[in-house]
Amino acid sequence: MQKTPNNKAWFLVLPVFLLVAFSALVPLMTVVNYSVQDIFGPGQGFFVGTEWFKEVLSDERLQNSLVRQFLFSGAVLLIQIPLGIGVALMMPKSGIKSSVCLILLAIPLLIPWNVVGTIWQIFARGDIGLFGWSLNALGFEYNYTRNTLDAWLTVLLMDVWHWTPLVALLCYSGLRAIPEAFYQAAEIDRASKWAVFRYIQLPRLKSVLIIAFLLRFMDSFMIYTEPFVLTGGGPGSSTTFLSQTLTTMAIGQFDLGRSAAFSLIYFLIVLLISWLFFTAITHADKEK
Amino acid sequence: MIDWMNWTPSVAIFFAVIACILVVMTVYEIVSPCSERKGFLPIATTRGDRLFIGLLSAAYIHLTFLAVSDITLWVALAVSVAWLLVLMRWG
Numbered sequence: 001m002q003k004t005p006n007n008k009a010w011f012l013v014l015p016v017f018l019l020v021a022f023s024a025l026v027p028l029m030t031v032v033n034y035s036v037q038d039i040f041g042p043g044q045g046f047f048v049g050t051e052w053f054k055e056v057l058s059d060e061r062l063q064n065s066l067v068r069q070f071l072f073s074g075a076v077l078l079i080q081i082p083l084g085i086g087v088a089l090m091m092p093k094s095g096i097k098s099s100v101c102l103i104l105l106a107i108p109l110l111i112p113w114n115v116v117g118t119i120w121q122i123f124a125r126g127d128i129g130l131f132g133w134s135l136n137a138l139g140f141e142y143n144y145t146r147n148t149l150d151a152w153l154t155v156l157l158m159d160v161w162h163w164t165p166l167v168a169l170l171c172y173s174g175l176r177a178i179p180e181a182f183y184q185a186a187e188i189d190r191a192s193k194w195a196v197f198r199y200i201q202l203p204r205l206k207s208v209l210i211i212a213f214l215l216r217f218m219d220s221f222m223i224y225t226e227p228f229v230l231t232g233g234g235p236g237s238s239t240t241f242l243s244q245t246l247t248t249m250a251i252g253q254f255d256l257g258r259s260a261a262f263s264l265i266y267f268l269i270v271l272l273i274s275w276l277f278f279t280a281i282t283h284a285d286k287e288k
Numbered sequence: 289m290i291d292w293m294n295w296t297p298s299v300a301i302f303f304a305v306i307a308c309i310l311v312v313m314t315v316y317e318i319v320s321p322c323s324e325r326k327g328f329l330p331i332a333t334t335r336g337d338r339l340f341i342g343l344l345s346a347a348y349i350h351l352t353f354l355a356v357s358d359i360t361l362w363v364a365l366a367v368s369v370a371w372l373l374v375l376m377r378w379g
Contacts, residue, residue, distance in 0.1 A: 033299045045294040050354055050361060057355040268347050275344065283331060 028267075034260035052261035062262060065237070065245040069221060072156070072241060076220040079160050081213065084167025085205070088175055089197070091168070102172075105165040117229025120158040124230075144231060148238040155227050155239050159220065167212045174208035175201060207284050214277040221270065242266060306343075313339060327379045338379045342372035 035052055037045040056062055087105070092098040111119070124144050126132040135142040144154040178201065186196045224243040227233065233240035240248075246266065250259035313336065322335040333341070346368035353364035 029299070029303060030293060032302070033293065033295055036296060036299060037294065039294070043294070045296075047296050047298070049298075053351065053354050057351065265351065268344070268351070272344060272348075275340070279331060 031260045031263055034256050035264050037257050039256040048257065052257045053265070056258060056262045056265060061237075062245060065240055065242050068238075068240070069242040072223070073217055073220040075156055076159055076163075077213065077216055079156065080164045080167050080216055081209065083160065083164050084212065085171050085209075087164065087168040088171035089201070091172055093176070102169070105168055107165075108162050109165050109169075111162070113225035114229050116158060116162050117226045120154065120161075120226075121230050124154050146235055148235055151231050151235060151239050155230060158226055158230060159223070162226070163216060163219065167216060170208050170212045171205055174205045178204045207281065210277060210281050210284060214274065214281070217277070218270065218274065221273075309339070329375075329379045333379060335376070338375050339372075341379070342368075342375045345371060345375075 034045075036047060036049060038048050038052075039045045091101045108116070123129045124132045126136050126143055132142055132144070141147075142150050144150040182200050182204075183196065186200060191199070222243055223241055224247065227239050227241060228244055231239045233244050243266075246259055246262055249255050249262065317335065324332045324334050326332045327338075329338075329341070349368045349371065350361060350364045353359060353361060353367075
């Protein structure tokens with residue numbers, strides 16, 4: 001029987017489309033519009049063409065925070081993905097123990113960003129914080145408000161604490177989806193633990209890992225609240241990441257034109273990377 | 289209409305062109321639906337995919353021109369349009 005294609009169902013999407021248009025498209029268009037103007041106040045914008053873009057592209061402060069951002073996201077992925085896989089592999093497979101593990105793992109994910117920042121800000125203090133005080137008592141000179149390396153380590157540690165559970169939970173669900181027959185076959189072949197991981201678990205985790213990678217990359221690339229609360233971007237500007245630079249520029253200095261140009265470039269980077277990941281995910285699905 | 293929220297003519301033209309491209313592509317798709325195919329790009333793409341890749345790379349071409357040279361952006365536009373056409377035909 002020949003089915004006639006009927007696309008009328010698309011009309012049902014119309015309300016959502018209108019909503020998105022109102023909440024996302026129009027603001028985005030406004031940003032594009034501001035990026036070519038110098039705005040002094042309401043109704044006082046002057047067309048400056050691509051001047052802001054040129055300025056932003058050669059602005060050292062922004063370039064530095066872009067480099068820091070990539071370093072941070074790279075470090076986050078390098079630590080959290082292997083750690084998440086490791087945690088998922090070590091978790092009990094079933095029963096009450098696995099439920100307890102799942103709940104414990106999920107707790108950091110439930111805490112709001114600013115609270116996470118505050119928790120770590122106190123936790124890492126040298127005078128009253130358990131972590132900072134212990135390190136100092138052990139003879140390490142640790143002070144995240146003064147030392148750049150300490151600040152970076154603290155921000156990274158905080159992010160690892162906050163978000164590795166997400167990777168672990170995703171991997172755990174991926175691992176549970178592997179049929180028992182695969183393991184039985186491996187046992188018959190006397191495959192080593194490493195071989196089981198390398199040839200059965202890792203390939204089967206591929207699509208879950210791509211999603212974990214995408215989520216962790218995007219989230220860390222747009223990180224704002226946690227380092228803002230923890231270090232305030234300091235010492236100096238050593239932990240000032242992109243969105244904080246952008247916010248300072250847009251709201252602190254009210255430099256709307258320049259920050260609009262900058263956020264468009266930011267948007268293009270995010271768009272490109274998400275598209276690459278999205279293509280990788282859909283490609284992996286098709287191969288299946 | 290254009291005074292609302294300080295819209296400038298260049299931005300209005302920019303979005304009008306993008307809207308026109310989307311409308312034309314939609315009509316084209318209804319008149320002759322496309323199928324996924326493999327061109328010189330490493331992945332199989334539909335017409336919409338190629339348009340997206342073309343537009344995204346056009347943005348990057350413009351930014352690269354701005355960052356590394358003082359050449360007028362009309363050149364960047366010409367390069368982008370040429371690239372988009374190549375991509376749509378052979379991509």
